[in-house]
Amino acid sequence: RASTKAQGVGSAPVNIALSKYWGKRDAVLNLPQNGSVSISLPGLGSETQLKPAVAQDSVWLNDQQLDASAPFAKRLSEFLNLFRTAEVPFFEVVTQNSVPTAAGLASSASGYAALVLALDDLFDWQLPMTQLSLLARMGSGSASRSLYPGFAIWHAGQQGDGLDSFAEALDAPWPEFCVGLVEIDVAEKPVGSTAGMQQTTAACALYQAWPAQAERDKAVIIDAIRAQDFSRLGATAEHNALSMHATMIASWPPLLYWQAESVIAMQQVWTLRQQGVEVYFTMDAGPNLKLLFLAAQKKAVSAAFPGLKVIEPFSS
Ligand code: PMV
Known part of the structure; x- marks a missing residue:
């Protein structure tokens, strides 16, 4: 001191x-x-x-x-x-x-x-x-x-x-790893994450299944990072985010951070995947999407999401 x-x-x-x-x-x-x-x-x-x-x-x-x-x-x-x-x-x-x-x-x-x-x-x-x-x-x-x-x-x-x-x-640098930020709305969210968590844990039967799934997903993602298995990482991350949001939607009163444009963007991601562009999304306590893809897909993903902010965490 x-x-x-x-x-x-x-x-x-x-x-x-x-x-x-x-x-x-x-x-x-x-x-x-x-x-x-x-x-x-x-x-x-x-x-x-x-x-x-x-x-x-x-x-x-x-x-x-x-x-x-x-x-x-x-x-x-x-x-x-x-x-x-x-x-x-x-x-x-x-x-x-x-x-x-x-x-x-x-x-x-x-x-x-x-x-x-x-x-x-x-x-x-x-x-x-x-x-x-x-x-x-x-x-x-x-x-x-x-x-x-x-x-x-x-x-x-x-x-x-x-x-x-x-x-x-x-510590597992992955030079090709990219995150794209799809900004749907940057206004302050009406329900903060602390209140959101409280509401979900107090009033959602689906939430009971969450902690165990989250621990399993965590372990799979750690393995996928170590093995640089992008398909496994992306699929697990997207499923994990949707499962978290499912617990919010299934609480009462319901909690939905998505906007119409969020859903449109999710569907765009699924369409891209059907076309062979490997991209996944994750979402937090707000309407914005974060896209996960490898550098080889940067052009295709950026073309589908004009104005996308792309961050490459390991290339300085
Ligand atoms: O750290 P907090 O209280 O802002 O909660 C973050 C919650 C999520 O962003 C939805 C999930 C996460 O792990 O970051």
Whole structure:
């Protein structure tokens, strides 16, 4: 603590789950019902500067100061309660997001990962990544995976204290691997993922089957990544995402993040596959699609989705 700096900085990428986290076994510690696997998207994410403040927290997002009562600022201040000291009673947090905030593009994941890295820098903890992942998890579950480039595995863990629930890198570079972002709507989603998970786990019989399937899918996807078996990875990821959304649709009141254009895009993906273009999709708590394909299909996929933003996580 003696080595607190004048400022801490951190930056982290967004990540897309290939096998999803959906449902909490502990909502305070953000302990998941199941493990998950993700791919980070370099060049999209959050950059955060953190400074000690005197009278109150101040939170800046994309050059705008947020009202302390704004949900984003309140959630951040609650997370920062874990880290206040006599020397640093309050924080000034300045974050730039290069993704639309709260549009199902995981800005909370990169945001909390960047914040934890900035805390590590400010207080000079020099903690290992797995420990930082554990802390990021408490801000937003999926943030646990955003500490790493490339593929990451978040272990659900079994302990009540969550000390075994953190993400690790799955070091398996795959240069041909591409992710395409189909932006259907970037407006803030009406139901956040925490509320969505609560609604699904409380009122959906189908959800009972989810945690076991998610663990199986996770294992298949990890094997497929190691074997660079794209067909197996893509099919499992798409099926996993649709199964997660099925639990939401089958809850009451129903929860449907899709828009009409989302369904049109899904059908386009299926048509492309019938035509021999190997492309799969995944979707999170929002209407946007993320396409998975290999570099050889980049031209065909981009032609079918004009304006597609293509990210190649392993080619720098
Ligand atoms: O980390 P949260 O609370 O934003 O939840 C993320 C949930 C999904 O994006 C739908 C799935 C996932 O594993 O990222």
